[in-house]
Amino acid sequence: MDLWFTEKHTDNVKLSIKVDRQVYSAQSEFQRIDIFDSLEFGRFLTLDGYMMLTEKDEFIYHEMIVHVPMAVLPQVKKVLVIGGGDGGAVRELVRYPEIQQIDLVEIDAQVIEACKKYLPQTAAKLDDPRVIIHEADGLKFVRSKKDEYDLIIVDSTDPFGPGEGLFTKEFYGNCFKALTATGAMVNQHESPFYPVDAIAMQRAHKRIVDSFPISRVYQAHIPTYPSGHWLFGFASKHGHPLQDFDAQKWKARNLKTRYYNDKIHVGAFALPNYVKRMLEEM
Ligand code: AAT
Known part of the structure; x- marks a missing residue:
């Protein structure tokens, strides 16, 4: 089954990145923290579902x-x-x-x-x-x-x-x-x-x-x-x-x-x- 991370950029635009696997997920006192592995961008970090950084860029x-x-x-x-x-x-x-x-x-x-x-x-x-x-x-x-x-x-x-x-x-x-x-x-x-x-x-x-x-x-x-x-x-x-x-x-x-x-x-x-x-x- 394909797994994708999707971030809504506007009401009408989304960016999706195919995920290999989820490496980490936690809810801190401040926000939800997720780390995923992907083929295209390597490992990436999101906070509350928003992209913070990828290894690639x-x-x-x-x-x-x-x-x-x-x-x-x-x-x-x-x-x-x-x-x-x-x-x-x-x-x-x-x-x-x-x-x-x-x-x-x-x-x-x-x-x-x-x-x-x-x-x-x-x-x-x-x-x-x-x-x-x-x-x-x-x-x-x-x-x-x-x-x-x-x-x-x-x-x-x-x-x-x-x-x-x-x-x-x-x-x-x-x-x-x-x-x-x-x-x-x-x-x-x-x-x-x-x-x-x-x-x-x-x-x-x-x-x-x-x-x-x-x-x-x-x-x-x-x-x-x-x-x-x-x-x-x-x-x-x-x-x-x-x-x-x-x-x-x-x-x-x-x-x-x-x-x-x-x-x-x-x-x-x-x-x-x-x-x-x-x-x-x-
Ligand atoms: N280096 C690129 C990644 C970031 S992360 C920004 C960090 O700011 C997060 O770890 C978050 O926990 C921290 N942060 C948020 N609010 C505060 C605050 N009030 N005081 C101290 N740290 C804070 C930047 C990504 C940019 C995204 C652009 N779309």
């Missing part, structure tokens, strides 16, 4: 959420990752020797446990000595922080359920306060394509624009997220994601990446007209 998301800010910011010593209990963002961050501390704030300890056990491809570096894991709500964690982080990565679920608070004005204001003078915040910024996602995207963008003097949106192609067209936000106090991008410095690091490179960095900030209009129209 997670490199795109995690490289773009980490290397874009790292290639812009002058000196990153202390990083805050909110969400991201799968460890994919941390895996990319620990490749930078100048980073001294990574605070990972994940609301759901069970996601971390499940990923450590079943998704070693992303979770492998969660044991790095520079990583401090906090089982907490990112919205609350960041409230008490001031002038502390050089980079904040908001690697959150979508704006409903536990992730809802991470799309609020209060949260972005507190992230601004928690950043050092040269710091920046990068967030997963939803998709512009289907109206259900675009509304959340526009709302988040408006709140970020209101909270930060510099904010730009960049894009990547992520096959297993709705429409495959995904956005990220870069917001900072000073640093500009293109003017302060040092391609030579990044290339000299000799980091092997599968998606990100210096040309992608620049190109990712070139947005289609319909997206530009959506961002201006708020």
Whole structure:
């Protein structure tokens, strides 16, 4: 019998992936956690039935959420990752020797446990000595922080359920306060394509624009997220994601990446007209 995972992207569109077997299923205090094996995308993690990552395409998301800010910011010593209990963002961050501390704030300890056990491809570096894991709500964690982080990565679920608070004005204001003078915040910024996602995207963008003097949106192609067209936000106090991008410095690091490179960095900030209009129209 054929087994399929299906996610409803709109009332009229579904994405289905043929499943080889279900590896894990649990109901945590916060959400339902499932892990499946598939032929096409390898192992994948869903929360409350929504795709979080697959082994096949997670490199795109995690490289773009980490290397874009790292290639812009002058000196990153202390990083805050909110969400991201799968460890994919941390895996990319620990490749930078100048980073001294990574605070990972994940609301759901069970996601971390499940990923450590079943998704070693992303979770492998969660044991790095520079990583401090906090089982907490990112919205609350960041409230008490001031002038502390050089980079904040908001690697959150979508704006409903536990992730809802991470799309609020209060949260972005507190992230601004928690950043050092040269710091920046990068967030997963939803998709512009289907109206259900675009509304959340526009709302988040408006709140970020209101909270930060510099904010730009960049894009990547992520096959297993709705429409495959995904956005990220870069917001900072000073640093500009293109003017302060040092391609030579990044290339000299000799980091092997599968998606990100210096040309992608620049190109990712070139947005289609319909997206530009959506961002201006708020
Ligand atoms: N790295 C790609 C995977 C994710 S998972 C996002 C994580 O955010 C989940 O583990 C979830 O438990 C955690 N999370 C949700 N809300 C909070 C919160 N308030 N505080 C801390 N952690 C939280 C991102 C997928 C993006 C999906 C795009 N469609």
